[in-house]
Amino acid sequence: MSAASRSDLGVKLAGRAEYGVDAELPGMLWAALVPSPVAHGRLRRVDLGPARALPGVVAVGADDLATLLPRGAGDAERPIFPAGEVAYRHQPLAAVAAPTLAEARRAAAVVRVEVEPGPALIDLETAFPDWPGPDGARSPHVIAHVHARHGDVEGAFRTAEHVVEETYRTSSVHQVALEPHACVATVRGDRWTVRTTTQSPFGVREDLSLLLGVPESSVVVEGTWVGGGFGGKGASLLEPYALLLARAAGRPVRLALDYREEFELGRTTLPAVIRVATAVRDRRIVGRRVRLLLDVGASLPGRDFATGYSIGFLLGPYVTPTFEVEGYGIRTNKPPFGPHRAPFAPQCAFVAESHIEEVARVVGVDPVRFRAEHLWREGATTPLGQPVGPFGLAAALERADALARRWRSEAPAGHGVGVGLGFWSTSTGAGGEARLVLSATELRVEQGERGIGSGSVLRGLVAVAERALGLPADRIRIEYLSTAEAPFDSGVYGSRTVGALGRAIVEASDAVRADLAGRMAVAVADVSLAVEGEEIVVHAPGVRRTVRSLLRPDEASRGIVATGRHFAKPNAIDERRVVTGSFYPYTDFTGAAHVAEVSVDRETGAVRVERYAAFQDVGVAVDPATARAQVEGGIAMGLGIALTEEALWSADGRLLNPHLLDYRIPTLGEVPVPEVTFVEGFLGAGPFGAKGLGEPPIIPVPAAVAAAVRDASGAHVTELPLSAERVARTLKLL
Amino acid sequence: MEGPHAPRAVPGFELVAPASVEEAIAALRAADDGGATAIAGGTDLLLDLDDGRLAPRRVVSLRRLPWRTLDWLDGALTVGATLPLRSLEDDREVRRRLPGLWQAVHAVGSVALRHRATLGGNLGRSAPASDLIPMLLALDAEVDLVGPRGERRVPVDDFVRASRRTALLPGELIRSVRVPEPRPSAYLWQRVRPANDISQIAVAVAFSPGRRHWSIAVAGMPPRPALLPDVARDLGDGAPSDAALTAAAARASRAVPITGDQRASEEYRRRLVGTLLTRAVRAVPFEGGRPL
């Protein structure tokens, strides 16, 4: 990729890009949060008096909501500050602002908080030694219960030749975006404006409207550049506190987390325990059972998305004639569960793949062949009854297997090679809209996404427009607008930017073409655009017109405006298979087969990744360089989940490693440069058949590494991450 | 329960950078009772300032002192306290004559970190998981100190007391570290993540050709890295037999005062001590029972 092809590189390399943590406004105050000192308890009193007694300090707490918010206290179900139960350590109980950060922090420290500590629920298995059981759904800790089944599962297990039953455990992982959450808020009259680092300006606007009880039209979200999101910046976090303080102070207020707080307050993937069982007859899977205990932290009832959504991934992309799945979302005293790049899917793939490998070994079939024989292909049906569309996973597996065989034949002693699969779908979110403006000399894409640094907005969307209108990239400009001016879009998450917003751009491009054809009185199919000198010209058989000459007088200063839309896809799940709860329908079917070569130290259990390759179903690689970067980044993050990343809590809910020394993301030394191959031609729902690619590359990584560790050492590790000590235990060295 | 629990802001301090050793000592003394702290690379000190463990009124930078030195004299190596570890690592003689020291330096953090971090700072911090202290112990290194009452030389084993506790007296500074002789040596460690992490266990071994004895030191346990003289004796006065090595490794993993924490369990650490010790001794360049 050349520097010119990504318009943000200039400002970013020159250090001029304003990230959330850089945002400042004249006359602003600096803010700090007052965190809960306990993981669980009853709040007796928050005395802001001592803070307010300090010069220049503004403080807000639960008692102030009624006066600060136009309609009383905002969202009663999701109060900004808790009034009764404190649900997790560091939960904000109040917020303060002062002329300097030091003064704000001092003020936060003198707020008197009285909490009567209660028993904290931290560890899933101590809380539910026997699992929720038949009555589990009635436990006050179970805030989500999903259950689906199909066919005669009991019969399948009764008559099976082999039943393989296992328990897996997965760990909590953090997004570790380089830039922590940060925003600056201003309130003028009834206009609540926040400049913030976010993956979803419109999502934050909606959140704020609900939380504060003000109409969406009164809230303006201005996105700053985003220093990485990885799912962690999809919803509002700090914005309500900053806005309340700005309202109270009558001045702009800046609130940013330091990195420790980022660990303690950020929403992320939490631990889970999973039981899986598979019944096999005549070397075919005849039945599956999955039970999931998922820690959803202090999520509120009705607001858990993860439990139902995970279940499908736990079954893997495999045909099963009968199944039963049951998931419990357990409310614990940790910050609420939040999305982390392909939320919980890498962990699910680790379970699904490690288990299918175990089943194949028990049955005595080559694990790759066993997978291939059960893999969904186009026309198959998912367990929840959804028909499978074009899907490149079988093709990816075939190529991965060939490479794995070659690597295995070359591998020195102590090395092992493993294959892991993962599947995914492009999210549509709540839909969205794109607006194109064609002037005499350039095409402007007016939209409200800042992107998250991945290039999906500034490169991916440009590539879509290039292809849709046949204009060169240097004549296409992405213009970012705040929520006050941009057309609605759901956000940069769920691998949806190119897939969904790109489709809106294609539709808008078609509208531009149709408009031009109408002005020139030619057929739409005959219209093509080109750049000649400064001008953009439109060609049709026998006609050549500059865009300038086609503009009407009222368009001269701006250009021809066209819009396109994309929508959320309807649910395609067979509801007869659902007993209770809501599950996740797939928009399209994408995924990857990854190959890892590792060495395992047979005396210490230490694992080193030696080589890595990805065969990635992308439908069409709209911009290959950006796509490759997504795959490389996904692999690096996935290796962290596989080997070193694990947030640890004490029994009383204290995060034990809230810093980058003991929460270990991989360094460059642990990430081999991967071989990346795109599997194209299995077209998805995105523009030109593209499928989402932000999340899929992270999904198969822990599975591939675990398979390689098993191949190298015989260790079948059922817990993430595969730390040296865990491998050593599995090898019975301890 | 009551606050304060909010993150703190680092209180202000005065930063001075004296040009002479006398001025540096005076600057440390002038701010009485622990009110002044020396800073070399700052890779440890800044963390202590950030989390509020230390709140000095004055920070005395050592950057202008003439201590970025490395000298060989009569076979002994003297390393100035403020020499960046990266320079020590880049020195070919160090790598050839003290391979274990080179490996230990190479193990510290990352390249970027080693451009700032110093040997003086490592000793000054005196961390239980230091990679340099165990190797210095196994090399019988000594610390040269300079302070209000003049100069003195202290064996590393006497200098290091516990985490953040050393034999330094008020106003005293580490000027240099002296390694008495080249020794065949090796340093092995294990971490969850190879770079920028803290060793779960590290083992330093060295053989003194003159006195024909082994020194073994282990880091990764409280209160400080320590020599294991009994284990060293098990190894005899040359290349040990397999049986002797097995006995030494077994004794080491039994004897060390290890505990478990979130980085590794006690069991696992004991296993690592034995494994790394065996490997380190085997890695020492011997041929026909004589060190190369």
Ligand SMILES: Cc1cc2nc3c(=O)[nH]c(=O)nc-3n(C[C@H](O)[C@H](O)[C@H](O)COP(=O)(O)OP(=O)(O)OC[C@H]3O[C@@H](n4cnc5c(N)ncnc54)[C@H](O)[C@@H]3O)c2cc1C
């Ligand atoms: C990311 C990271 C990774 C790290 N990895 C490792 C590792 O792998 N292995 C390892 O051993 N360490 C590691 N460290 C710790 C640290 O880098 C080393 O201990 C380093 O050698 C400290 O040197 P410094 O010059 O930066 O010390 P400073 O931070 O400047 O000082 C540390 C202490 O020593 C005192 N001090 C400094 N110089 C003198 C002197 N001349 N006389 C008296 N007192 C003095 C200071 O007052 C302070 O108390 C790591 C640190 C970080 C941040």
